[in-house]
Each structure stands twice: as structure tokens, then as C-alpha cells.
Amino acid sequence: MHRHGYQGRKLHRETDQRQALIKGLADSLVIHGSIETTLQKAKEVQPYVEKLVTKAKKNDLHNRRQIISSLMTLGAAHKLVDEIAPKLKGRTSGYLRIKKTSNRRGDNAQMAVVEFVDDISASEPLDKETSKEPAETK
Secondary structure, eight states: OOTOOSSSTTTSSOOOHHHHHHHHHHHHHHHHEEEEHHHHHHHHHHHHHHHHHHHHOOHHHHHHHHHHHHHSSSHHHIIIIIIIHHHHTTOOOOEEEEEEEEEOTOOOOOOEEESSSSSSOOOOOHHHHHHHHHOOOO
16 A cells, blocks of 8 residues: 555554544643653644644634634633733744653653743743732731
8 A cells, every 4th residue: 555645644543533642632732831742743743733823823712712622621722822822922933842852661662842932831920919919918
């Protein structure tokens, strides 16, 4: 059988399982900011999440609903639109970076870390709320 015209990696999974895997990896990446997975899975999830970030930067209802349907949890979708996308406004593409790490011990698979290029961990509203609390107490 020939490989002409086939796009993407199958990752030894059926179509529905593969789509669920990519959705789950994207969800974890949005929630945690970085994930460690195999290099092949990292290369598959990168364009998926970058398209979601581009939609999130538009910040309208239609794109928000598309993002909600593309991620596993509602909280991750709202975090992407409300917190992560505004921090990436200066960049038009290339939101994620893939760094190769060591090989996995069990099967010697090449591992990689997928993370956002810009620092998205700084949460300003949380710091403001914590600074107000000591002033209100006696």
C-alpha cells in the first residue's frame, strides 16, 4: 500500500481515539502551560493549538464556541480566550515551542516538552486580590 496523499500521523490509533488524544493534549497544554509527551504527539498537537490561539485572539462569540468544541473542558476554553490570548497579542504566529528532552526509559521513545513561547504564567488579577486582603483585616 502506498503512502501518497496521506496527511498527518496515525499514532497507532483509530480516528476517534486520535482526535480525543489531540483534544486531551491541547486541553492539558492550555490548563498547565506546558506538557511533556512524545515528539510525534507534540508535533501533532502544535498546529492544533496554534489554530485555537489564533481563533481566541479574535475574541468573538463564534470563535469562542468553536474553541469550546475543540477542547475537552469549558474552563480550559475560557482560560485560553480570557487569559492566554491577550498575553499573545504582539505575536501573529508561532505561539508554541517544542523542546526535545531525553528518551523514555521503557521503550526509548523520544520525549519533548511543548510550551508557550511567551510567559503566560503571570496572573495580575490574582496578585491584586491578594494584596487587598491583608489591608482589610485588622
